[in-house]
Amino acid sequence: MIIAGNWKMNPSLALAGQLANALTVRSFEPVTRILFAPHPYLVPISVRLGGSDVRLGGQDCHQDLSGAHTGDVSAAMLRDCGASVVLLGHSERRANHGETSALIAAKAAQALAHDLDVMICLGETLDERRAGLAEQIVIDQLHASLPTNLPDGDDSLHGRVMIAYEPVWAIGTGEVASVDDIAAMHQAIASELPKSQNGHKAPLPILYGGSVNADNAKAIFAIDHVGGALVGGASLDATAFDSICELAVLQMSKS
Ligand code: 13P
Numbered sequence: 001m002i003i004a005g006n007w008k009m010n011p012s013l014a015l016a017g018q019l020a021n022a023l024t025v026r027s028f029e030p031v032t033r034i035l036f037a038p039h040p041y042l043v044p045i046s047v048r049l050g051g052s053d054v055r056l057g058g059q060d061c062h063q064d065l066s067g068a069h070t071g072d073v074s075a076a077m078l079r080d081c082g083a084s085v086v087l088l089g090h091s092e093r094r095a096n097h098g099e100t101s102a103l104i105a106a107k108a109a110q111a112l113a114h115d116l117d118v119m120i121c122l123g124e125t126l127d128e129r130r131a132g133l134a135e136q137i138v139i140d141q142l143h144a145s146l147p148t149n150l151p152d153g154d155d156s157l158h159g160r161v162m163i164a165y166e167p168v169w170a171i172g173t174g175e176v177a178s179v180d181d182i183a184a185m186h187q188a189i190a191s192e193l194p195k196s197q198n199g200h201k202a203p204l205p206i207l208y209g210g211s212v213n214a215d216n217a218k219a220i221f222a223i224d225h226v227g228g229a230l231v232g233g234a235s236l237d238a239t240a241f242d243s244i245c246e247l248a249v250l251q252m253s254k255s
Contacts, residue, residue, distance in 0.1 A: 001221065001248040002162060002205055002228035004034040004119065005235025006059065006087060015236070016041050020048040022238035027053050028245040030252055031228075034119070035235075036087045039073050046082025057085035057119070060093055063106035075107075075114035085117040089145050091168045101144030109147040112160060119162040119230070120145050121209070122189070126169035134181075135188050138165065142192055163189060163206045164230040170210025172232060179223055182208055186225035214243035221251040 011019060016037065023035065036057045037045045046056050058078040062069050065076070078086055088111070089104035108118045122141045124134040142163070165185055167177050177185075186206050193204050208220050209230030220226055228248060234240040 001030075001252050002032045002034060002207060003028075003241075003245050003248050004036060004057075004087075004164070004207065004228070004230045005241055006036045006090070006209075006230055006232050007038060007235060008059070008092070008232060009038060010236055011038075013041060013044065016045060017048060019236065019238055019241075020045045020054075022242070023054045024049060024052040026242075028242075028249050029053065031245055031248045033245060034085055036085075036119075039078075039081075042078065042081035042083055049082075055085055056083050057087055058083045058116075059087050059090070061086050061088070061107055061111055061116070063103060063110050065110065075111040075116050078111075079114050079116055083116060085119060086111045087119050087121065087164075089141075090121045091123050091166060091171060095168075101141050104145040105147050108145070108161070112147060117160045117162070118147075119164050119207070121164045121166055121230070123166040123168050123171075123210075129167065129169065134167070135185065138185060139188060139192050142189060146194070158204065161204050162227075163193070163204055164209050165189060165206060166209035166230060172211070174211050176211045176216050176220070177208075179219060182220060182226065183223045186223065190225045212244065214240050214247070217244045217247045218250070221248055 034055045034057050036059050039058055049056060061075045061078055062072040066074055088107050093099045111118050122138045124137040128134055128137045170177050189206050205227030206225055207228040207230045208226050212229040212231050213234045231244060
């Protein structure tokens with residue numbers, strides 16, 4: 001299981017330092033923890049995380065190697081600043097920055113080429129769900145957002161690409177998708193993911209995101225094809241984040 005915290009544009013540097021210190025207090029192995037920090041904080045946070053098992057990630061990167069892109073950040077820069085993973089295609093970037101799935105695929109290819117693993121976010125809006133289009137929208141996003149160099153049977157990128165299903169209407173609202181809706185969507189995504197050659201490699205993990213907290217995480221983790229959580233608000237509370245990680249450890253001990 002993977003538990004990722006997405007701080008978004010929220011904590012001050014002082015709070016970020018406190019949260020990072022709290023993450024180093026104990027390990028939650030075999031759960032993998034990832035922290036998506038604001039770009040200016042990557043270097044100081046990577047110093048604080050030190051030799052801990054918490055992976056550090058950026059919240060976006062540019063699709064080009066380098067160039068005249070004022071205000072943007074390249075995959076190589078993230079790598080140089082201590083990140084080993086990058087979050088791509090978050091619905092806030094799709095909505096606020098007009099990012100298309102094709103652009104996200106290009107960013108993913110650039111990140112993978114620079115030794116960054118990628119977490120690609122998918123999710124439908126409330127209108128799309130009400131119109132009965134949720135599954136179609138998410139599966140279309142999945143196919144168009146995956147880097148094209150990830151065909152069936154090519155195991156080279158397995159373990160380097162993670163999927164996060166985050167229904168837009170569940171983000172920051174306190175409203176979580178129902179167990180049935182999460183189960184159906186994760187099953188649909190799992191069945192569309194590139195197949196591993198000979199089934200030797202584990203399938204790409206599919207995380208759920210959207211108002212995950214210490215009270216609802218247990219039920220979410222018990223759902224088939226849920227490989228962890230992408231946590232926004234609750235990742236800004238060290239105790240809540242630890243509790244979510246503990247529930248993931250518990251789930252892993254059962255399966
Ligand atoms: P919340 O957990 O605050 O709903 O945010 C989810 C999210 O967008 C994580 O990327």
